[in-house]
Amino acid sequence: MLGEGGFGRVFKGVLSDGTAVAIKKLSSGGHQGDKELLVEVEMLSRLHHRNLVKLVGYYSCRDLAHNLLCYELVPNGSLDSWLHGPLGANCPLDWETRMKIALDAARGLAYLHEDSQPCVIHRDFKASNILLENNFHAKVSDFGLAKQAPEGRANYLSTRVMGTFGYVAPEYAMTGHLLVKSDVYSFGVVLLELLTGRRPVDMSQPSGQENLVTWARPILRDSNRLEELADPRLAGKYPKDDFVRVCTVAAACVAHEANQRPTMGEVVQSLKMVQHVAEYQDPLPTPSTNPHNKQSSTTFESDATSSMFSSGPFSGLSLFDNDNISRTAVFSEDLHEGR
Template sequence: MFNTPGLPSSPPSAPGNLNNSLSNGNDQRLHPLAADIGNHRETKGRGIIVIIVLSSIFALILCAGAALVIYFKLRNRHHLTEASLTPEKPADSAIAGSRLESRPISASPSFSSSIVAYKGSAKIFSLVEMDRATQRFDESRIIGEGGFGRVYEGILEDGERVAVKVLKRDDQQGTREFLAEVEMLSRLHHRNLVKLIGICSEEHMRCLVYELVPNGSLEFHLHGSDKDTALLDWDARLKIALGAARGLAYLHEDSSPRVIHRDFKSSNILLEHDFTPKVSDFGLARTAIGEGNEHISTRVMGTFGYVAPEYAMTGHLLVKSDVYSYGVVLLELLTGRKPVDMSRPPGQENLVTWACPFLTNRDGLETLIDASLGSSIPLDSIAKVAAIASMCVQPEVDQRPFMGEVVQALKLVCKEGSEFNESTSFSQDLHVQDAEIVSRASLDMDAGPMLSTEQFTASARYDTLDASGSFRRYSSSGPLKVGRTEHNRERGLSTGSSSEHCGLQRFRMDSE
């Protein structure tokens, strides 16, 4: 319908006819402009989603590419570090594991730079060698476990049997501190110390390789499952006491630098087949600073029952803190009891607290002596060792002897010249000196209790009562002194360390 000019337009068609009225020649429907607004919005939303997805994928690709670039750069740097540590293979490589240059070290660059500067005598072993020696650290190879890790028995390529201590990761020092400690340990050589053979540090694992001491620990022989079948007689216990004292005296007074053990106990005294003792476990060792009793302030580390009171209360570690621990071991040898045994009756759980009142008289000694020793042991020898133990576990630091003095006292008790294979000349001279050289740690069984601090600070004269070499005290005088000529003569007669000879000054008698 057409509109006539000047007249109103025709009314709109009915809604139902709108679609029919708008069409093109090809029967395609024509819609009003507003009718397509919803479709445009829907298309725009889909486009935004596609853009977001594509952007996320692109960002992930960029991150992955950056990570790969960083990885390959670090890998190339690691290979370059290994290559710089691996020169041409030496012509003579028969000593496997003895030369650092013979193998690359799989370690961080910081460790690599530190290991190159390592100048200790200990060998450097690879992790492959340690795996082979311990059958990949098989549990059947475990021979012990301490505060710093497990110990495995191993066999090196040359057939040598060793003890491999795997250090716990959470207790490890920094690389430089670890190597400094290893270098220090490799310089300690004494017949009563376990020898450090080598180290291994690869793939976040650190191992210390020691000589294998085959006869177990003193703790095992005193408190183990077969203690009733493999008894330690008194002579063996004296030998162990003297050897362990010598090892500690060397650490305290003769090594360079001087060393405080910090965890001395019966489980750290290993025994050869002939019961020669070797002090072990220097994972807790620290160098001693200064002279005499100067302390190291540090966190308390040790074993209950062995820790000296001043160390437990203040954290101040002294040379004489080890002396206290040694005294506890002497009490173990005397009594056969553990340092702490909660299965004991009330009042007897702590060995030191229970034993000290019995150490000063004959009846008390008979009460505390290990019953497995029998009744035929020499009571005078027991009394002297008990007196030494009593002085070592004194709560006051100044009342304890030095280890060099303990060695001298035990040498006199043991008559070392004949019982521990010392030189013949020293053995003969020792018998001559028996009437004038005495231990501060002696008890007069006829007179009753006589143990006191003065026994370690004042001289006394003794007469030989019989052929057994027991002594009777009949007078006391001033401080112990040794003339230079006499001291030099003693050093020429004995094969002990310098600390032992210096200890003689406190044990000689001032001539009247």
């Protein structure tokens, strides 16, 4: 068995051609279980992106209450297990690996929001639904709660509140109004997990620090305190300027008002620019021990790049005031890579 959750259990399997796969056996949830199966099959049948888990097939037998989903095997566990579980206990994720995971997960969500037709809201984006390859490239999984985004004038869906405590956006939790920007909030929580190493909700923390976003918000507003957020397991081995930039992205994503949050496309661009700045500048004195991270040899020109955010309190903030890096280079790479 690979894992277990509220949806059921996940087992490792092997197809007749020798391909290793993951088999999710959904808990017998009656009509709701059937609905989640159909949603996930329908979604993944038409969603194809390198940062989304691929559905291989499914089996359903209502009489026996058997609902099985067969996925490509993503062999290196979840982000949750690396940040908060046994996988990362002896070998914590370094800064470069965390940023690789953040960018991949952002690309997966951006595809759902901006490149799929119709647009999809994941509704249960969290660290345990980010699965990792052996080279730590990330794939977004578990589309059982996903919803098709509204079209036309309506910018939200009225729906029963579902998701995971600590990741659910405030407007959705309070009103049942689900927006595309509700996923952005959830991504911001995951980004804070990567920065801090803390769980979204941890009752073992001191009073007032149990909720990650509530604890982090006042620190994110004070540039002199940002290093208080850093995961102690990073042992200070991260570029300080990049840490500040990623904190800015996280703060924008978890803004209380949905219209103050960036789009996932803007988040992808911002994280890619952070990555390119790190590649352009001199390497850290203590290089990453992760052999899977490769650096780009791209040359950049300055074009007075400003903030990637088009709205919200961070819209006028330049993340890259003095960096000799071109936004054009990042966009042209998008066209080459398909985001």
